[in-house]
Amino acid sequence: MSTWPDTRILDLLGIDVPIIQAPMAGATTTAMVIAAQRAGALGSMPAAALSIEQLREAVTVIRLASTRPLNLNFFCHQPPPADEARDRRWKDTLQPYYHELGADFEAPTPVSNRAPFNDAACQLVEDLRPQVVSFHFGLPEKSLLARVKATGAKVLSSATTVEEAVWLEEHGCDAIIAMGIEAGGHRGLFLSEDLNSQIGLMALVPQVVDAVSVPVIAAGGISDARGIVAALALGASAVQIGTAYLFTPEASITASHHHALRHAQASETALTNLFTGRPARGIVNRVMRELGPINPSAPAFPQAGGALMPLKAKDEAGFSNLWAGQALRLGQDLSTYDLTRQLSEQALARLSRH
Known part of the structure; x- marks a missing residue:
């Protein structure tokens, strides 16, 4: 029996700890995904920078090493x-x-x-049947999303405002990633291009939690157990962590990026x-x-x-x-497995004291 106070994401996604390793195009490797899975988190493989063939090969490698739930992440922008x-x-x-x-x-x-989600990507999802499919920049058009959901995959997407969260729930998301302004990498905004609409995680999460009925995943500025506990206290059911995983040896980043992360x-x-x-x-x-x-x-x-x-x-x-979130100074030089286990164990220890 889980000792986590909110098990909705654990039950929905079939994972052991309420942590999602963020899909970071260009930096995430199959080794990172596998290690996150083995530590009980949801491993996420980004598709935006990969061809269909490369993504298929990556999933093959991951599944040979792990049978744990897998998230495939896609961009769903319209090419200009x-x-x-x-x-x-x-x-x-x-x-x-x-x-x-x-x-x-x-x-x-x-x-x-960057490859947007299209018919070929949808066919790959139908063939590979990942347990989770997540999107960035909204959701794909209705018929493609229906095909994804028909595979049995749970669908996630990022919301940077309450309005986006409500829209995502209305259009079929099983859980919503509330992405605070602190987060590294691309903003998931899709209903507005106005950067003044973007707010911090502490303000965003409770408002999203109040506005939707599906579980909420907090993302942005979370790199240690304190952040996880705070996100859960605000009503999130889980967290998505990105920048902290850039410090792991499994991350595929340049020497310049590596140096900047440790000195900025x-x-x-x-x-x-x-x-x-x-x-x-x-x-x-x-x-x-x-x-x-x-x-x-x-x-x-x-x-x-x-x-x-x-x-x-x-x-x-x-x-x-040199993508990074605002909590980069909390990064540690640990392996993906050790980081995930440390985060979950320290968060549970803090929760047990309350």
């Missing part, structure tokens, strides 16, 4: 129409950096892409649209300081990153995204 004028303005904005760093300004701009101050993160075209929280670096973290010249998601690729190749620390 071509806008050559905006693309040119953006590259012109970056031209001084090309000249300084010796990058070829006249070469074709590399393509920056908690105040040195900001929301930026420079790297993809959608707001995402990362550690402030040179290009964010000099162009401003939110720049109206950046092309629409996911195309902004293409023109930065040649600069990143010359100066990775200054021109690559």
Whole structure:
């Protein structure tokens, strides 16, 4: 019998501890997912940066090592129409950096892409039948979502406002990830592009809990047992943790990202649209300081990153995204398994004292 005070997420997803390892495109590895699963959490594999074949291979590797519940995470944005004028303005904005760093300004701009959830991805879900499917930027269109739910998968998605949470419940989500402004990586906002609508986790979670009937998962600024206990006290049934897992040896991050995580101050993160075209929280670096973290010249998601690729190749620390949440200073150099076990055991110990 579980000693957790709220077992709704445990029962819904078939996991042992109320922790979801966040799906972090580019940083999450199959080893991280497997270790999180073995520690009793929900392991999450991000699909946005993988081809269908790569995702199938990743699931095969995970399932050979673990039979525990698996979450496949997808972006469900609409690819923007071509806008050559905006693309040119953006590259012109970056031209001084090309000249300084010796990058070829006249070469074709590399393509920056993120795969949205589509028929091919839906067919893969129908074939692989993960226990959980989560989405970012809302939900896919109705017929695709119906096919996902027909597989028996539990459906999660991120809400950054109460209005988004209510919308997600009305459209079939089995649980809602309440994503506070503290969270690293891409904001899940989808009903509005207004960053003034984005609020902190402590204000967001209880309001979402009051507004919906499905279980709520708290995400943003949670990196230790204190954060887990606080989220549960606010009414969340579980937590989703991302940045803390970037410190594990299973994370696939660059040397620059590794260094920044361990040396940046908690105040040195900001929301930026420079790297993809959608707001995402990362550690402030040179290009964010000099162009401003939110720049109206950046092309629409996911195309902004293409023109930065040649600069990143010359100066990775200054021109690559260093995603991190506001609780980065709480990160520990532990393995994924040990981190998950420590978080759950320390949280339970704190809960038992109350």
